[in-house]
Amino acid sequence: MQEHDTSWVRTEMALSQQAPAGVRGLGAWIRKNLIASTGDTILTIVGIVLVAMILPQIINWAFINAQWTGTDRTFCATVAQGGIQPDGWSGACWAFVNAKFGQFMFGRYPIDERWRPILVAVLFVVLLVPLLIPRVPRKGLNAILFFLVLPIVAFILLTGGVFGLLHVETPLWGGLLVTLSLSFVGIAVSLPIGIVLALGRRSKMPIVKTLCVVFIETVRGIPLITVLFMASVMLPLFLPAGVTFDKLLRALIGVSLFAAAYMAEVVRGGLQAIPKGQYEGADSLGLGYWQKMGLIVLPQALKLVIPGIVNTFIGMFKDTSLVYIIGMFDLLGVVKLHFSDANWATPQTARSGLVFAAFVFWLFCFGMSRYSMFTERRLDTSYKR
Template sequence: MKVHQFQPSLPPPVKTTGIVGWFKKNLFNSPINSVVTIILAYFAFQGIWGIFNWALINADWVGTTRDACTGEGACWVFISVRWQQYMYGFYPEAELWRPRLFFFTLAVFVGLIAYDKTPKRTWIWLFFVNIYPFLIAALLYGGVFGLTVVETHKWGGLLITLIIALVGIVVSLPIGVLLALGRRSNMPIIRSLCTVYIEVWRGVPLITVLFMASVMLPLFLSQGSETDKLIRALIGVVMFSSAYMAEVVRGGLQAIPKGQYEAADALGLSYWKKVGLIILPQALKITIPSIVNTFIGLFKDTSLVLIIGMFDVLGVGQSSNTDPSWLGFATESYVFVALVFWVFCFSMSRYSIWLEGKLHTGHKR
């Protein structure tokens, strides 16, 4: 008796799988959609090709004056001439090795902390948060170890943007966690104080906060004492951002099932052990997208320090646009600044997506 043998399954038709199947299912699934797709693709190609042609093919790259910009495309010579101002502001040229060292060490630390297989990553993080900022402050400002003092009003460009963003991100997160825990506290005084703080700072624009930090904060200090303008801006940004961070964390705390709290109490854990070992890790994991969204907003809001006389990367771009020798190249300036902000914000968003997937333990729906 001959035994019947099944033939191996044939692969699905090419027209139903892969990129061809995706195009057929989503863009060419009917005559009307096919016509609309072709028309939109034509206009998109024209726009993309025009931008590509302006930014790269017909652009001018080499030169030191505006006379080098003879083409019909972008004049990136303007950016190259102003490169140091975009990066460091008006930092003395002889001391540029100090902000460059800051950029290099910052990139190294961020890379080591972001890579999950880095040995002793916890200790590196503790050093980065608790010791590294003071070393960098001494390096950039000077006055110690024979370094020349460089006043903060000479700092600018990407240097100021990164300093304000990093301090705001690193300091506002723990303060926001404490405020969120305080707002959910059973102690009426603590809960009321945290609630008032959060609602007051969330109801005030950041521009107003920066003005208050720059103008009104010295009024509360003793007579004759002065506070650096950068320090005042950092205080304002941290106080403002911590209020928003508190509400993000509070949302995560409220999303934790009540059974988690009851289980921690049943184990006899103290309040801080319950919060630190059981509740907060789950709450922070849930709120990763919201936390990173707040960080991205804070990074972009650093451009508001221009109103108190500090020139971040956007402020340097705007001041460069008023140079009589380079009038007419504002487009290149704003495109470059937008690219700088996009690179940092996009990097944070992608890392948060990766981290969210790595920590996924069943809450995703």
């Protein structure tokens, strides 16, 4: 029997080596992302010039010449050097935001009772953070507490009227409290309803499919303002005499159904992207319709459309500002309402308030976007070469 020479076979793993100096470090990143080509270099130079022109003015307005404390408009009309700036461009009036901060957060919610929305916010964060961290165990119990128990506790705490709590009518709610309430309920309700509508639109039962198509196309064909007007003004006209619904509840229903119609189309796109073999494989295993959808198809479809789902959530979060037209004051509505305060009537008051509201909206939207990207990377099972 012929013997083979195996002296060339490696018996130990090769030691890891660092990447060449030319492909790592800050210099390599700059060459790859900023000056990789002539066009990239030109765009980089233009971007640096624009930042150099704009950034100093922003820093000067927002920080250096800004007025951080004060009790009325005179503080915001005075620059740091002591002179008066008639056009109001001296700096941001953060004193206005500081003075009105409580109303920006809670609206006209009674000051002595504001511990209740603060407690709800603490419970919301305490239950949400473990739900978002993959390594934290007992996700099922956490989801039950967050989606089922928390809404009940929040409703009792915020409205009161029981357990010795003072009843606070929803017209007194406002600011970020209304924005987050509408957004949370809209997100929690629109996703499951959107999934059901998407499945119904792909159903082989004519009546179910027709109803879902009519609902989706009707809602998507009209603006949210119309839906809110219908929920706030027209709906009471169709109710029996003496029967009415809370205005906040009507807004919640309108926003949720509107978002559900868009969510249905996002989910339907994910369902259509699933290869036919997945459906056939599930059928070959003898799985029923709901088993096939719940165990095989929907998990894959929802993973594919995470960006679209989060995009719908972000759009809905920003669209909550439209409730201002039906007499409800969310964060932006409360900020705009206080522009008419004569004690703070300066050009910088409006600019500072709008910048503050924009920053709060951006903060929440950016957080949702970043977590969406994290979820996509975690669920990505494709092989990267």
